[in-house]
Structure formats: structure tokens, C-alpha cells
Amino acid sequence: MEHSKYGDDFNVGDVYTTAAITVTETHVVNWACLTMDFYPLHVDKEYAAKTQFGQRLAHGPLIFGIAVGLVSKEGFAGDAAVAWLGVDNMRMLKPVFIDDTVRVVVQVLDKQQTSKPDKGIQVWRYTVKNQRDEEVMVFDYKMMFHMRV
Numbered sequence: 001m002e003h004s005k006y007g008d009d010f011n012v013g014d015v016y017t018t019a020a021i022t023v024t025e026t027h028v029v030n031w032a033c034l035t036m037d038f039y040p041l042h043v044d045k046e047y048a049a050k051t052q053f054g055q056r057l058a059h060g061p062l063i064f065g066i067a068v069g070l071v072s073k074e075g076f077a078g079d080a081a082v083a084w085l086g087v088d089n090m091r092m093l094k095p096v097f098i099d100d101t102v103r104v105v106v107q108v109l110d111k112q113q114t115s116k117p118d119k120g121i122q123v124w125r126y127t128v129k130n131q132r133d134e135e136v137m138v139f140d141y142k143m144m145f146h147m148r149v
Helices: 025-035 045-049 060-074
Strands: 015-017 081-092 101-113 119-129 135-146
Touching: 025 060, 060 081, 060 101, 060 119, 060 135, 081 119
Parallel strands: none
Antiparallel strands: 015 101, 081 135, 101 119, 119 135
16 A cells, blocks of 8 residues: 555654644533543632632643644644554643643654564654743654555
8 A cells, every 4th residue: 555654754853843722611621521530620710710820721631632633633644654652751841721822843753663664663752832832741652654665
């Protein structure tokens, strides 16, 4: 099968940047409903106002999901991906508030061959940044890619 892109098309050090999206109250409420995570710091305006943050925060896993979606939507990898293998070194560095705008900067960190010449493993570092260019989340996303043979 012919692919639009292959793992060979990416080199260690390559950098890609996504479009941005504003995290809305709707995102937060829908995430809470989907995951059953109704922790008051996310969904209770009065409770959150009394915390050190002074307002509600978006769920960390929601920000992870948005980051993965933004990268997927941009199509950097085309149809080269075979499988998601996991995530390492995830850190939430700063809170994301309702009405913050986030984007993702992706850097290819590592490329490895597998025992099958038509498959390769890559690690891409996802750095989520807010509208002030502050890093709010970082993680290493590991994928298997189709390779040219």
C-alpha cells in the first residue's frame, strides 16, 4: 500500500507547530461528563475562586487530548502512523484556565528501526504552550510508523 508519508520523511530535530484553540467552558463541562471527573476545581466556579488559582482549571487529561487532536488535525504525519505505543515524561507545568488558548510545538526526538524493515519507532516531544507562550504541558509521544522498503 502506498502512503502519503513515511517515517523516513521525519528527521531528529524537525519541528512542527499546530494551529491554536481556545479552551472553553464547554470543553471542560463535556470532558467532565465524558470522564465522570467532576472535581470541583474544574466544575465549581465558587469552589475554584477560593483556591490558589482563583478560577476553574481545565483537566490535565483534557489538555493532553486536545494536544493529540491538534497534532492529528494538522496532518504532519499524514498516514504514516501504524500505532500509538505510549507516552512518557508527561508533566503539567502550569494550569490551563477556561478561555486560555493553546497550541502544540512538536519536535522529533528519536528514530529507531525495528526488526521489520517496513516499520520504525519514533518519539515526538509535544510541548503545549498557552497564549503567553508559556509551556503548560510536555510529553514524549511514541509511535510506530510505516517505513519505505
